[in-house]
Amino acid sequence: MEAFSCFCIRSCVERFDWITLLYAPVLQSTMQSFLTDRIENTFGDQKKSYAPATADNLLRMLRGVAQHAWLAELISVETLERIKAIKLPRGSRQSSGRYLSYQELDHISALTLEQKNKAKALRDNAIFWLMYEAGLRRAEVVSLNIYDIDMDRCQLRVVGKGNKERYVPFSINSDLYSAMQQWLAVRQQNSQMDEPALFCTINRYQALTHQRLTTQTLNDLCKGLNKKGFNRVVSPHDFRHSVATNLLRSGFDLLLVSKFMGHSSITTTQRYDRRTDDDLKGVIPAR
Numbered sequence: 001m002e003a004f005s006c007f008c009i010r011s012c013v014e015r016f017d018w019i020t021l022l023y024a025p026v027l028q029s030t031m032q033s034f035l036t037d038r039i040e041n042t043f044g045d046q047k048k049s050y051a052p053a054t055a056d057n058l059l060r061m062l063r064g065v066a067q068h069a070w071l072a073e074l075i076s077v078e079t080l081e082r083i084k085a086i087k088l089p090r091g092s093r094q095s096s097g098r099y100l101s102y103q104e105l106d107h108i109s110a111l112t113l114e115q116k117n118k119a120k121a122l123r124d125n126a127i128f129w130l131m132y133e134a135g136l137r138r139a140e141v142v143s144l145n146i147y148d149i150d151m152d153r154c155q156l157r158v159v160g161k162g163n164k165e166r167y168v169p170f171s172i173n174s175d176l177y178s179a180m181q182q183w184l185a186v187r188q189q190n191s192q193m194d195e196p197a198l199f200c201t202i203n204r205y206q207a208l209t210h211q212r213l214t215t216q217t218l219n220d221l222c223k224g225l226n227k228k229g230f231n232r233v234v235s236p237h238d239f240r241h242s243v244a245t246n247l248l249r250s251g252f253d254l255l256l257v258s259k260f261m262g263h264s265s266i267t268t269t270q271r272y273d274r275r276t277d278d279d280l281k282g283v284i285p286a287r
Contacts, residue, residue: 059086100234100242105132109175111228119186119206123199124221126176126183131218131239133176134168135261137161138215138236144198146187149180160262168260244272 070080115121148157156168197212258269
């Protein structure tokens with residue numbers, strides 16, 4: 001059910017039995033009560049309570065299903081309007097992103113550089129600092145080409161979601177600059193490779209291959225930190241949440257941080273803010 005959104009293509013409309021889906025037990029028991037009353041769903045002996053945002057996404061997806069069912073003339077416009085009329089109570093939850101401090105990144109960097117495969121160690125270290133100080137998404141990291149980084153101007157050319165281009169600056173005195181400089185020394189030794197990827201796979205003989213990294217590779221790098229001795233579970237997106245928090249703590253305004261992150265809305269940037277209640281202690285109005 002969650003896989004169907006309002007962007008379903010016509011082939012999906014023709015392939016699935018939308019009538020059965022639209023009148024499934026979830027809807028027969030009334031969507032309003034199902035999604036309002038703490039949205040408890042039973043899976044065996046476990047109960048799952050959906051957060052307000054999750055419930056809202058479920059309802060949006062079902063509205064999309066209904067829209068396509070109406071376009072395929074499987075339901076009437078009256079049924080479509082009834083489904084669209086369903087409302088949910090407002091609410092919010094704390095973002096799930098986990099904040100990483102600079103001290104923790106120093107620890108991650110040290111553990112990464114201890115790898116026996118030195119070429120891979122330098123590559124992985126550059127990736128971690130890139131995600132932490134430039135705040136790139138997984139797909140943005142693996143899609144970078146060697147000509148997208150300008151070490152003289154200290155900026156990255158990034159093509160993000162929606163094929164939107166932006167330039168991300170970094171400091172010559174930053175850990176990112178140092179880590180990237182070390183990796184480029186290795187990468188440029190293999191500049192004759194046909195693959196222009198900034199980050200490519202490395203075999204056990206420390207030789208660079210012609211294969212670009214995948215987003216799953218970044219997931220595996222983060223999972224591997226536990227095996228190396230890091231005492232927290234980390235995901236690639238935690239690095240992105242952290243840079244947004246660091247920028248806001250440094251006093252940059254929300255709109256500027258939003259542009260740095262490549263967000264189309266500052267509402268998204270607000271969800272990335274991981275500042276705690278301790279940050280509010282100094283926020284006191286004065287005469």
